[in-house]
Amino acid sequence: MSDKHADVVIVGASHGGSEVSSRLRQGGFTGTIALLGAEPYLPYQRPPLSKAFLAGEMTVEQLLIRSPESYTKAGIEWHPSTVVESIDRTTHSLRLGNGEAFGYGKLVLATGGRPRQLTIPGSELQGLHYMRSIADVDALRPGFVAGAKLVIVGGGYIGLEVAAVAVKHGLDVEIVEFAPRVLARVAGPELSAFYEAAHRAAGVKLRLSTGVEGFDPAPGKPGHVGAVRCADGTVLPADLVLVAVGLVPNIELARDAGLAMGNGIVVDEFTQTSDPDILAIGDCTEHPLPFLDGQRVRLESVPNAVEQARVAASVLNGQPKAYAAVPWFWSDQYNLKLQSVGLSHGHDRVVIRPARTPEGFVAFYLKDGRMIAADCVNSITEFTAAKRLVTEKTIVDPAALADPAVEMKSLLAAKV
Ligand SMILES: Cc1cc2nc3c(=O)[nH]c(=O)nc-3n(C[C@H](O)[C@H](O)[C@H](O)COP(=O)(O)OP(=O)(O)OC[C@H]3O[C@@H](n4cnc5c(N)ncnc54)[C@H](O)[C@@H]3O)c2cc1C
Incomplete structure (x- = not known):
């Protein structure tokens, strides 16, 4: 039995874990901090995995969120390749994969999520890939x-970003998407249509409203994928397949320890779980969003993980500051930089504003006359203004919003 112990133990060394460790010190925490992560790397940025890192334009060192020295300097003890298998809440102790115990004063769960796996026939074949980690890209x-013929199962952000990099690298790319449009889960039809046109123009084939029934082995290459069988009867030859059909939150540790569960580990606006000594942050949590009048959501984004980390550190430092951010997100495909703010679910009106450049796109989502979300591609001025209009749920004049001659600045000034 090991006598390892830290005053704050963070499980999961990624966006959330790194941020909470650093913010703790910035807030004056003087106790011991241990950061335990299953991966062999210091916390690194995941978004570039499907963008610049896949394109070979970034090294692992450039992916790191903070330098190795910054953890040493801050006295943050990092434990790589360390899997936490269980939590004993009575003894305040974790059981590690190597059989050792690790004691905690307070525990922060920042365990994120893993790609949803397919279990249809042929899913075990080699050449089928998922994308969540450096190891996955390698x-x-x-x-x-x-x-190479690449078939991407799933037309969400990760699938589309990989398609953009792949087609630029000369791969022959086809996306198979069950829904009638790409980004159906997260974006309105106008944005979906914009991206479908961009991908088709770049040479990506899109097979929409089509499920995947299974994968066939390659003739002469036993055990390796050779084709994707679609529900519409088409068989698509494939040298490799990327499955990008969503995320499963890593909640098992918390669930097995008896913490309250919803569509993630249930926390309040202070990242507090149902155990007063355990907090949880990031993709693995379900939390109330003040922006949605306390409606509970599970968000998968870096800004959310960072905001929850800020909250957790404030709580652990004895100066609790509740979750206050409005959700936002970005995506890079080709030379198209999307920035989205708010959540468009429940909107009753979409206002399209003609973009200032041919490669731009701007959509505002209104509910009862108030702006609740915006999608802006290559439109930083509109995004910056929308961030404020959405945060303040401003009542806006749709005609002025749609008129590119009306400056966004004036809408901010005109808010009631
Ligand atoms: C390819 C890709 C592109 C993305 N692009 C964007 C983007 O453009 N914009 C954006 O906002 N977001 C993007 N995201 C989402 C973003 O990366 C996540 O929201 C963010 O990583 C969440 O951080 P997290 O700390 O909550 O969890 P994660 O980053 O998932 O990290 C959790 C860590 O915990 C570890 N862990 C889990 N269980 C255990 C255990 N029992 N013991 C020890 N360690 C454990 C995991 O190994 C992992 O390292 C992207 C994600 C991917 C995969």
């Missing part, structure tokens, strides 16, 4: 070569 890379 596994994909050898087959990611010009001329």
